[in-house]
Amino acid sequence: MLLNRRTFTALTVASVATAAVLPHRARAAGRPSFKAIAFDGFPIIDPRPVFARVDEMFPGKGAELSASWRTRQFEYGWLRTLGGRYTDFWHITEDALVFAAKAMKIELSSEQRDRLMQTYLELKAWPDVLPALRQLRAAGVRMAFVSNLTASMLDAVVRNSGLEGLFEPHLSTDKVRAFKPDARAYQMGVDAFGLRKEEIVFAAFAGWDVAGAKWFGYPTFWINRAHATVEELGVVPDGIGSGLNDLITFATA
Secondary structure, three states, X not given: OOOOHHHHHHHHHHOHHHHHHHHHHHHXXXXXXXXXXXXXXXXXXXOXXXXXXXXXXXXXXXXXXXXXXXXXXXXXHHHHHHHOOOOOHHHHHHHHHHHHHHHOOOOOOHXXXXXXXXXXXXXXXXOOHHHHHHHHHHOOOEEEEEEOOOHHHHHHHHHHHOOOOOOOOOEEHHHOOOOOOOHHHHHHHHHHHOOOHHHEEEEEOOHHHHHHHHXXXXXXXXXXXXXXXXXXXXXXXXXXXXXXXXXXXXXXX
């Protein structure tokens, strides 16, 4: 789940103890040798400019609008998957924005809607991403996105951030017309890499995605940049860190 800036800060303070304890517990056990990493989009993509633009356009209402937009965005993906009414993440994102604005009785012009949507094509990687990916690539680790985002959205961040040549072809859920945490989405990584689940680390941004990947059978590392609380879904990640350097240690040590 993406977080607005106010929630991001609050979770950082409130949940740091949980994030600090769990990696030690998970890393105490031995790990297999990993050959590939399947990335969710947002361990790589920094979404904060979206929230900043919402705040800029709607002063005093930005945090609430961002939270409502992002919540409905993922709910629409899950509902459309369950209902067999798939449409891609770009269209879901736009629908969720329109709904959130209406729910808050905000007048959202077509120009404002288009400008907010365009922000998704202007996003760049988090600052730690490029050197970390280069190190992983040099270590022989294969990498690809397994993401709800469209291929065009993923292409944009690769282009904007100079990440060309580091990833194998994108595994967008458009290929299987089912959003994560549907097993069909996670299966794309196994099929594309041609490896066993146990040889692939799934790197998640959101707690629910950690759970979905674990249910599927992936060893899972949570890039928990917000120091959020582990979801109560009967599984825990195999490792947790605040950035990609922690992932490097987990995947290659």
